[in-house]
Amino acid sequence: EVQLVESGGGFVQSGGSLRLSCAASGFTFIRYDMNWVRQAPGKGLEWVSVMSGSGGNTYYADSVKGRFTISRDNSKNTLYLQMNSLRAEDTAVYYCAKYGTGSYAPFDYWGQGTLVTVSS
Amino acid sequence: DIQMTQSPSSLSASVGDRVTFTCRASQSISNYLNWYQQKPGKAPKLLIYGASSLVSGVPSRFSGSGSGTDFTLTISSLQPEDFATYFCQQSYSYPLTFGGGANLEIK
Secondary structure (H helix, E strand, C coil), X not given: CCEXXXXXXXXXXXXXXXXXXXXXXXXXXXXXXXXXXXXXXXXXXXXXXXECCCCCCEEECCCCCCCEEEEEECCCCEEEEEECCCCHHHCEEEEEEEECCCCCCCEEEECCCEEEEEEC | CCXXXXXXXXXXXXXXXXXXXXXXXXXXXXXXXXXXXXXXXXXCEEEEECCCEECCCCCCCEEEEEECCEEEEEECCCCHHHCCEXXXXXXXXXXXXXXXXXXXXXX
């Protein structure tokens, strides 16, 4: 059974940093690109970043580029999101999401999310 | 960036009704369109990928169609567990983008 478990969320002041983790199990982690997606309270979904299975390719949303860094440790089956220079508008539930197989790359499994609250 | 626009943003319907949601892309995305269902306090759940392929285990009352810029999600006969928010998402190019969501409420 595929499981994705996020951790590391919490309360931080504006300008601060936080590192999120996503522990994966139930599938061959290195074979799949992994994503972070966030959802501000009461709002829609916003894709944040993706990293390829090998870790060689990354993409970011413009809203986080230069402030957030995605990484992974395939020996630990864990995805990370280092968030620096946090702003109030980064307040959201952060989900890690696995790409499915095939060319359409839907997010076929999601974690339960971890809440990040940035105080201004 | 590709903008995804969903309509309506909210809909009231009754059990047994047939409902259709629309998702429009700001440029052609072929059939790189996925639909998700989200219930309060829960992570989104993938329903349909590639515009029309139903995920295994998702009831057949859900169906998707479309290609290019215009897509639809149809629920043929609403069940109580279907009242939720539905999001479309394009996987054609980065940055990946979602529609604003469509909230399905009980009438």
